[in-house]
Amino acid sequence: MQLKITLNNFFCTIILFAIVSSYQIDGMGYSNVYAINKLSNQSLIKLPFRLLSYNLSISEITSEDNFSIKANFGIEHKINNFDSKNSLMNMLYDLISFQNVDYDAEFRELYFSLGNSISEIRIGKQLHSWGAVDANSPLDFLNPTDYYYLFTDSDETKIGKLSFLFDLYFRDSYKFQLLVIPEHTSNNIPLNDPDFPIALPATVQDYQFLNNYKKPEIGACIQKSFNNMDWSLHYFSGFDRNYNLYGANVFLDDFDINSVTDTVFSFRQTDMVALSNVSFIDDLTIRSDIAYFKTNSGNHPIESRLYSGKDPIAEFLNFETLAATSYFNISAEYYQYCFQLEYGLPLDINFTTQLFGYEKIIVSGNIIDIELTNFEIYLDGKDFFYPGLGSPLATLAEKALVINLDKRFNDELMELQFVSLIDLENEGKLFQLKYSYDIIDDLNISVLYYKGIGNKDKYPDNPDTETINESLLYPFNGMEDFSHIRAQLKYFF
Numbered sequence: 256m257q258l259k260i261t262l263n264n265f266f267c268t269i270i271l272f273a274i275v276s277s278y279q280i281d282g283m284g285y286s287n288v289y290a291i292n293k294l295s296n297q298s299l300i301k302l303p304f305r306l307l308s309y310n311l312s313i314s315e316i317t318s319e320d321n322f323s324i325k326a327n328f329g330i331e332h333k334i335n336n337f338d339s340k341n342s343l344m345n346m347l348y349d350l351i352s353f354q355n356v357d358y359d360a361e362f363r364e365l366y367f368s369l370g371n372s373i374s375e376i377r378i379g380k381q382l383h384s385w386g387a388v389d390a391n392s393p394l395d396f397l398n399p400t401d402y403y404y405l406f407t408d409s410d411e412t413k414i415g416k417l418s419f420l421f422d423l424y425f426r427d428s429y430k431f432q433l434l435v436i437p438e439h440t441s442n443n444i445p446l447n448d449p450d451f452p453i454a455l456p457a458t459v460q461d462y463q464f465l466n467n468y469k470k471p472e473i474g475a476c477i478q479k480s481f482n483n484m485d486w487s488l489h490y491f492s493g494f495d496r497n498y499n500l501y502g503a504n505v506f507l508d509d510f511d512i513n514s515v516t517d518t519v520f521s522f523r524q525t526d527m528v529a530l531s532n533v534s535f536i537d538d539l540t541i542r543s544d545i546a547y548f549k550t551n552s553g554n555h556p557i558e559s560r561l562y563s564g565k566d567p568i569a570e571f572l573n574f575e576t577l578a579a580t581s582y583f584n585i586s587a588e589y590y591q592y593c594f595q596l597e598y599g600l601p602l603d604i605n606f607t608t609q610l611f612g613y614e615k616i617i618v619s620g621n622i623i624d625i626e627l628t629n630f631e632i633y634l635d636g637k638d639f640f641y642p643g644l645g646s647p648l649a650t651l652a653e654k655a656l657v658i659n660l661d662k663r664f665n666d667e668l669m670e671l672q673f674v675s676l677i678d679l680e681n682e683g684k685l686f687q688l689k690y691s692y693d694i695i696d697d698l699n700i701s702v703l704y705y706k707g708i709g710n711k712d713k714y715p716d717n718p719d720t721e722t723i724n725e726s727l728l729y730p731f732n733g734m735e736d737f738s739h740i741r742a743q744l745k746y747f748f
Contacts, residue, residue, distance in 0.1 A: 278324075284309030289743035293736075294706070299334070300450050300739055305411055306332035306358070310432050318372050319353050325413075327364035327382070333357045363415045370422075377420040382413050383434065385489060386544045386593075387531040391657065393546040393591030393609050393645040394489055394529045397434065397474060400647050401443040402453065405707070406737075412647075416440060428481070434474035441522065442496045442647075452737035453650075453730050454706070461549050465501050465521035467555050468494040482534070489529040494522040495550065495643025497650070502557055502582025503632070505625055506574035515574050516632070519557050523585065525550040540597040545590065548644055552585040552620075558588065583636030585620040589613065590647045602662070602743060610659040613649045651730045654679040668693045682710040683731025697748060703741040707734035 286307050291300040306329040314323035317665040335355050366379025367555045386392030398413040404410060445451040446458050472493030479486045501521040507514050529546035558580045593611045620636030642649045660673045669692050676685040684707070691701040709732030 257716070272415050274636065278313040278315050280312075281312045282310060283748070285747045287743065287745045289741055291739050291741045294738040294740065295736070299738070302333045302406075303331050303333035303357075303359075304407065306330045307680045312368040320369060323368045323608075325364060325368060326362055329361060329363050331357075331359040333359075344600060357674040362415075364703045368640055373423040373424050375420075377418075379417065380415040381420065382415055383418070383420070385474075385488070385529075385531075387485070387533045387542040388544050388593045388609060389542070389607070391646045391648045392612075393649075394527075394544050394645070396471055396496055397436070397511060397642050398492075399440045401440045402647065403443065403445060403451065405647060406452075410540040412439065414443060420547075430480075431477040432474075432476045432478075434593060435545055436472040436474075436493065439494045439522065441466045441498060442642075444497070448533070452733040454728070456731055457518050459498060460537045463518055463520050464498070465555055465557065466518050467553060468524075470494075484532065486556075487531040487595050489527070489531065489546075491525075491527040491529075491644075493525065495525055496522075497641070497643045498522055498570060498581065498635075499552065499585070499641070500634075501552055501555075501645055502580070502641050502689075503623060503625070504557060504560055504577060505579040505580045505632075507576040508574050511576065512708075513574075513730075514578060517560060519560070519582070521552060523643055524552045527644060532630040536626040538599050540595075542595040542597070543593070543630060545592045546645065547588070547590045548642065549588050550586070550643065552583060554582075554584055577623045581621065581623040581625055582705075583623065583634075583639070585618070585636050585640055587618040587640055588616040589618075589642055590616065591642070593646065600660075602679075604663040605659075607657075607659040607661075609655075609659065611646065612653045613645070613653050615640070625691050634645060651679060652683065679730060681729065681731070683729065683730070685706040685733075685734060697746060699745045699747070701741075701745070702744045703743070705741065707731060707736075709735040712733070 266612060275664055282650040284307065287305055290301065292298065293300060307328075309328045311326040311328065312323060313326075333356070336355060357505065357723060362380060364380055364382055365375050366381045368375060368377045383397040386394035394419040397418075399414050401414050402412075416436055419437075421433045423431045425431070445453075473493070474489070474491040474493075476487055476635070478488075490689060498520045498666050499522070501519045503519060505518040506512055506517060526549050527546055529544065531545075532541070532543045534541040558577060561575075589708040591611075591613045595607065595609045597605070597607045614670060617638050618637045620640070622636065623632060623634040624634045648655060656675075656677045656679055658673075658675045658677075662671050663669065664671070670690070672687075672691070674685075674687040674689075678684065686706045686708075687703060689701060691699060694701050710731060713734050
């Protein structure tokens with residue numbers, strides 16, 4: 256077992272305990288355990304999950320200002336090694352042993368807040384939310400996404416960020432917000448994890464990144480409320496949350512015979528403007544988010560980089576001669592949208608549907624064309640472009656339809672939910688059926704059936720063909736193998 260608590264978290268804990276005696280305290284949280292087993296072979300899927308989450312508010316209210324400290328503390332649990340064929344006692348030992356389980360404790364949020372009737376200032380590690388739709392909003396990227404939690408509750412996906420936020424309320428119906436994020440943080444995308452369903456074509460090491468993303472990020476929005484609708488206009492300038500391929504250097508050894516490639520990655524500078532709306536028409540609720548992105552990888556020289564990677568022959572040879580350099584210099588414009596409808600159907604069934612889309616407007620860039628005696632590479636930068644900001648759904652599908660049906664029974668103690676995600680451009684589909692029951696007050700048990708459908712049958716099983724690569728990279732094929740049953744027990748306190 257590994258329990259990792261950073262020095263910053265330790266001091267934050269000391270501060271919280273130091274002020275408890277003189278402030279009003281409110282807190283709530285949950286503990287959570289679950290197991291995920293594949294449908295194909297009933298093997299355990301070893302993904303991390305939030306074992307404990309606790310929200311704490313410490314505040315002092317005066318006649319003029321409201322000063323408070325807000326915190327969200329979580330403990331993450333991940334099984335490293337687990338053999339379901341072992342005896343029950345051995346299985347229990349695997350779950351609690353020091354060698355086979357990791358525990359990661361951290362403050363997902365910890366910030367100071369000072370507000371009054373017309374304004375609020377928040378400073379610290381925060382979770383932010385932009386956009387009108389409930390999930391899959393192209394605007395809701397201020398916090399990086401932890402892709403491990405894409406298949407759990409949506410509020411678990413965000414990674415807290417050190418930030419400064421200022422809210423101003425004026426003329427009774429207007430709200431202005433200014434946001435400053437001093438340091439960029441990328442999405443957490445699992446690499447080389449066999450239990451995670453989405454595979455990436457390349458594993459990127461820290462030394463391969465171009466250090467061009469150190470400037471603060473700025474966001475602003477203004478919101479106007481009417482009797483039956485809200486409008487908001489958003490602006491953001493910062494860096495992509497997903498990395499992109501920037502270029503490459505080719506180095507030769509001392510004999511000018513052998514060559515190695517130093518592939519360079521970066522985070523593009525991206526600006527966004529977006530419009531959000533919520534409208535209420537009788538029992539119908541309409542939500543929409545539309546965002547326009549303009550991005551540029553910049554023109555940062557990489558010729559001065561020294562080869563520092565690992566190559567099988569690098570132990571015996573020195574690669575010091577720079578033979579060729581090339582980079583994409585990508586510029587692009589694209590937009591994303593998400594429209595959501597909510598309506599109450601007969602028999603008290605709650606119906607929600609979303610239409611998500613992503614479109615490229617303009618993509619331009621260089622072609623990497625390097626030819627040496629024993630090395631040749633030809634890559635068109637436009638073929639490697641994908642959105643670095645926006646909804647995580649854009650990494651799965653260019654157009655998608657989401658349908659959600661929810662029904663509660665037995666005095667709200669029992670819930671049955673059906674969710675489907677359909678890739679409108681290809682053949683991928685996801686279906687999820689969830690049954691949930693409140694056993695007693697604050698104790699809930701749920702069982703979830705998850706089924707993914709890809710397009711494996713479309714491609715011949717021949718490694719010599721190029722189409723097999725497309726099949727392997729199609730995300731829904733990985734999620735088809737990820738089809739599972741999940742049992743969960745959750746206690747609220």
